[in-house]
Amino acid sequence: MPICMVLPLSRHCIWLPRLGGGIGRMREICGAACGMFLLAGLERCAVEGADREGKAANYKLVQELAEKFKEECGTIHCSELLGLSKKEPIVATPDARTAQYYAKRPCVRMVEAAARIWGDFLENEGKL
Numbered sequence: 001m002p003i004c005m006v007l008p009l010s011r012h013c014i015w016l017p018r019l020g021g022g023i024g025r026m027r028e029i030c031g032a033a034c035g036m037f038l039l040a041g042l043e044r045c046a047v048e049g050a051d052r053e054g055k056a057a058n059y060k061l062v063q064e065l066a067e068k069f070k071e072e073c074g075t076i077h078c079s080e081l082l083g084l085s086k087k088e089p090i091v092a093t094p095d096a097r098t099a100q101y102y103a104k105r106p107c108v109r110m111v112e113a114a115a116r117i118w119g120d121f122l123e124n125e126g127k128l
Contacts, residue, residue, distance in 0.1 A: 022078025032110040033069050033076045068117045
């Protein structure tokens with residue numbers, strides 16, 4: 001199984017890491033939300049480091065998307081979405097992917113929410 005995907009964009013390629021488990025199973029920001037933020041970076045980006053206007057446009061978009069995700073899902077933090085306590089250790093070993101595992105995970109709903117929010121953004125921008 002590949003550890004990342006290559007997304008061809010004209011002459012450039014972007015390496016997309018696995019965002020599951022709140023980035024590398026650290027239970028930080030939800031991977032679905034991060035995927036949406038990656039798309040925001042492709043849509044509104046600053047190519048030059050000194051491009052403060054471009055950075056501001058990207059930051060604004062990411063913050064707006066994060067707020068919509070929070071409104072719909074309650075939080076952007078993986079640990080909170082999963083209902084985990086702060087005492088649970090961070091380990092690299094993934095849980096076995098069983099029917100029980102998927103039954104208790106809200107991840108599919110988070111991906112659907114992020115896709116819907118991103119689609120709404122594109123529609124409002126006249127790009128769909």
